Amino acid sequence: xxxxSEIIAALTQELRxxxxxxxxxxxxxxxxxxxxxxxxxxxxxxxxxxxTLYPLLRRLEKQGLLESRWNTDEARPRKxxxxxxxxxxxxxxxxxxxxxxxxxxxxxxxxxxxx
Amino acid sequence: MTxxxxxxxxxxxxxxxxxxxxxxxxxxxxxxxxxxxxxxxADGGQVEEVLAELGxxxxxxxxxxGRERYLIGPGLFDTYVVVLKVVAAxxxxxxxxxxxxxxxxxxxxxxxxxxxxxxGLILGAVQGFAWVTLTFALIDRYVDPRDLKRKGxxxxxxPADLPPVPDAKxxxxxxxxxxxxxxxxVFLIWFVFAAGWFAVNVGSGDGVTVIHLFDPDVIRGYLPxxxxxxxxxxxxxxxxxxxxxxTIKLVAWHAVSSVVLLVIGLYIFTDAAIWHxxxxxxxxxxxxxxxxxxxxxxxxxxxxxxxTRTPIFIAIGFVIxxxxxxxxxxxxxxxxxxx
Numbered sequence: 001x002x003x004x005s006e007i008i009a010a011l012t013q014e015l016r017x018x019x020x021x022x023x024x025x026x027x028x029x030x031x032x033x034x035x036x037x038x039x040x041x042x043x044x045x046x047x048x049x050x051x052t053l054y055p056l057l058r059r060l061e062k063q064g065l066l067e068s069r070w071n072t073d074e075a076r077p078r079k080x081x082x083x084x085x086x087x088x089x090x091x092x093x094x095x096x097x098x099x100x101x102x103x104x105x106x107x108x109x110x111x112x113x114x115x
Numbered sequence: 116m117t118x119x120x121x122x123x124x125x126x127x128x129x130x131x132x133x134x135x136x137x138x139x140x141x142x143x144x145x146x147x148x149x150x151x152x153x154x155x156x157a158d159g160g161q162v163e164e165v166l167a168e169l170g171x172x173x174x175x176x177x178x179x180x181g182r183e184r185y186l187i188g189p190g191l192f193d194t195y196v197v198v199l200k201v202v203a204a205x206x207x208x209x210x211x212x213x214x215x216x217x218x219x220x221x222x223x224x225x226x227x228x229x230x231x232x233x234x235g236l237i238l239g240a241v242q243g244f245a246w247v248t249l250t251f252a253l254i255d256r257y258v259d260p261r262d263l264k265r266k267g268x269x270x271x272x273x274p275a276d277l278p279p280v281p282d283a284k285x286x287x288x289x290x291x292x293x294x295x296x297x298x299x300x301v302f303l304i305w306f307v308f309a310a311g312w313f314a315v316n317v318g319s320g321d322g323v324t325v326i327h328l329f330d331p332d333v334i335r336g337y338l339p340x341x342x343x344x345x346x347x348x349x350x351x352x353x354x355x356x357x358x359x360x361x362t363i364k365l366v367a368w369h370a371v372s373s374v375v376l377l378v379i380g381l382y383i384f385t386d387a388a389i390w391h392x393x394x395x396x397x398x399x400x401x402x403x404x405x406x407x408x409x410x411x412x413x414x415x416x417x418x419x420x421x422x423t424r425t426p427i428f429i430a431i432g433f434v435i436x437x438x439x440x441x442x443x444x445x446x447x448x449x450x451x452x453x454x
Contacts, residue, residue, distance in 0.1 A: 033142075034139065034142070034143055034146075035142075035143055035146035035147070049168075049170075050143055050147065050168075050169065051169050051170050051174075051175050051178065052178065054139060054140075054143060054179075055175075055178040055179045058136075058179065070138075076142055076145055076146075077138065077142065078142055079135075079138070079139050079142070
């Protein structure tokens with residue numbers, strides 16, 4: 001039997017997992033490299049592990065939503081990611097979906113008195 | 116430490132991605148260290164902290180890969196285990212029987228026979244395991260289970276994909292193909308290890324006489340074909356095991372393999388040289404029957420009858436087998452109409 005607190009933790013993690021991609025895309029209108037993105041998202045309230053973010057960025061690039069460029073100007077070479085044309089389009093669509101989802105959630109939770 | 120970590124992650128990933136990921140990972144580790152240490156040198160303890168935060172390299176590599184790596188995936192695994200068990204049991208039984216037969220024929224060479232038996236078991240077990248595993252690994256890699264079942268090449272499930280409620284007449288009991296594989300492997304091992312003779316043992320006082328049914332040299336010559344025949348038979352039983360129901364494809368495959376077995380059987384048994392010429396006289400030599408008596412004459416008659424008629428028996432067997440499975444098509448037609 002799972003502890004209630006464990007169940008809550010697991011379900012919350014699932015909830016958060018669904019929002020990571022949108023969160024990441026939202027911050028890439030300006031070029032960012034992996035670690036700067038981790039910090040940026042954390043500042044804005046989204047905690048993501050570097051070990052999760054880096055593979056995610058790679059996947060999004062593979063899907064065509066991001067473009068990358070190695071920056072060798074500084075002492076340490078860094079890979080910068082930026083939203084591509086497709087990425088911007090997809091992000092806009094995702095935001096619409098998000099608004100629809102939250103509107104639906106509000107209706108659901110109103111009825112239950114939690115809102 | 117860092118080198119070890121980076122290596123541990125990248126060596127699990129495809130060759131072409133490694134340099135890029137390695138650069139990125141080193142950059143990440145450096146950034147994380149910089150955060151803790153500022154501009155100074157990081158010491159071992161802090162490096163370890165950072166690496167611990169990144170987590171198990173295997174897990175990180177899995178995230179980069181985005182998919183699990185199974186040799187034989189969960190869907191296929193159960194069938195794999197079943198086949199493995201059947202093959203193992205068959206090899207065990209077959210070799211044991213061959214060993215016992217060997218003992219009966221040449222009781223003086225017990226130690227040799229036993230050593231052969233044990234070596235045979237070990238080698239046979241390894242071979243069996245290797246072939247079954249290889250086959251299933253290949254199936255897992257190249258066959259997408261979803262591709263197998265969809266009619267008309269559709270990717271999404273639709274009610275048309277629902278298999279009909281199994282007709283009891285069409286379901287294959289598990290015991291049937293298992294017994295089939297079992298006996299086929301037993302006879303296969305018998306042929307291969309017992310050098311392909313059938314022998315009738317007769318004790319005649321001071322020893323054991325072997326009476327060959329088949330001519331050993333000729334059988335040995337046909338060994339490749341015999342092996343092919345057994346392979347076809349075993350594969351046929353395995354396909355029954357996988358589907359557990361008679362389908363049109365299975366019936367067709369069964370029919371084709373029956374034809375192959377028929378052809379091989381006829382080819383081998385129409386060669387008169389395969390029979391041991393001295394069969395009847397051996398009985399006389401063993402002192403079981405009188406060389407000039409009635410028994411001898413009738414045995415000779417029976418023997419030539421068997422020799423000439425065997426191909427016919429094989430053909431009749433084929434026809435009966437074919438009829439029986441074609442008979443399966445009848446309930447299949449009824450089944451296609453179930454709602």
